[in-house]
Amino acid sequence: MSAPARAARTRSWRPAPGHAFVSGYFVLLVVFGIAPAIYALYLSVTDNAGGFAGLSNFVRTFQDYRFLPALGHVATYLVLWLVTLTVFVLLLALLVHRLTARWSRAALRFVYYVPGALAGASSVLLWLFMLDPSVSPAAGLVRYLWGDTFVSVIAPGNLPLLFTVIAFWTGAGGWIVVMYGALNTIPHELIEAARVDGAGPVTVALRVQLPMLRKWVVYMLILSLAAGTQLFVEPQLVSQASFGVVGTDYSLNQLAYLYAFNQGDFNGSAAIAIDLLIVALCCSGLFVARGGLFDAD
Numbered sequence: 001m002s003a004p005a006r007a008a009r010t011r012s013w014r015p016a017p018g019h020a021f022v023s024g025y026f027v028l029l030v031v032f033g034i035a036p037a038i039y040a041l042y043l044s045v046t047d048n049a050g051g052f053a054g055l056s057n058f059v060r061t062f063q064d065y066r067f068l069p070a071l072g073h074v075a076t077y078l079v080l081w082l083v084t085l086t087v088f089v090l091l092l093a094l095l096v097h098r099l100t101a102r103w104s105r106a107a108l109r110f111v112y113y114v115p116g117a118l119a120g121a122s123s124v125l126l127w128l129f130m131l132d133p134s135v136s137p138a139a140g141l142v143r144y145l146w147g148d149t150f151v152s153v154i155a156p157g158n159l160p161l162l163f164t165v166i167a168f169w170t171g172a173g174g175w176i177v178v179m180y181g182a183l184n185t186i187p188h189e190l191i192e193a194a195r196v197d198g199a200g201p202v203t204v205a206l207r208v209q210l211p212m213l214r215k216w217v218v219y220m221l222i223l224s225l226a227a228g229t230q231l232f233v234e235p236q237l238v239s240q241a242s243f244g245v246v247g248t249d250y251s252l253n254q255l256a257y258l259y260a261f262n263q264g265d266f267n268g269s270a271a272i273a274i275d276l277l278i279v280a281l282c283c284s285g286l287f288v289a290r291g292g293l294f295d296a297d
Helices: 003-012 017-044 056-062 067-098 102-117 120-130 139-146 156-184 188-196 201-212 214-228 233-241 252-261 266-291
Strands: none
Touching: 017 266, 056 266, 067 156, 067 201, 067 214, 067 252, 120 156, 120 233, 156 214, 156 233, 188 201, 201 214, 214 266, 233 252, 252 266
């Protein structure tokens, strides 16, 4: 590029308001996201003395007898969580969108969103109360589904489903509101044209509305996947409440915590963290590629 062309390009650039809006986020991303990830990567390939260790920390943590069970627990939870989230969020958003009364739409959106106001730990404590057959207001249903004692309810085999219920309770409301807003951006003329052609509510939803929500669904899946891989608060509180029935190494984040603060092995903990980051990035890349998140309409 010639000097006059570079000068013209420099003069044509002006800081847009959008740059000011994203500047704060960019600073936070660098300080609390990118920089810690780089430091974790450094720790994962070094030893306690700071010498280069290659992939030995990754191999060592992978060979830990607790690693594969923890990986299986997180994977099972993620499958249940993402499938449940996608199906029910879309169904509930479509239900709210079809309501004709404005007050009923507003009331449902408020009801859906309220559980999200509770912090993660508060929601888990609430559900520990709800899942204890001796004190739960839904004791009959709890006993029918999982057993007569709190220990039988929180048995390790039940935890992926229970964590899915807790996560849906706390996180789905916000996404229902987002999907409802996305449904409102679909041109009304397009839906009316489909109805004139004889399409019923189910056909309109499957052939018109859901395809146009594809990018929003991909966006939801990416953020929910990132949050789901960080499973920690729920099993940690359940482990404390169960008095040892559920181990403190149920999830990979718990295992990384044990490596760092029980064993003093920050290099192994960083290796587990990088494993989670790689899996999350690969799955997110797959969602972006298959869902066309950045394709121009």
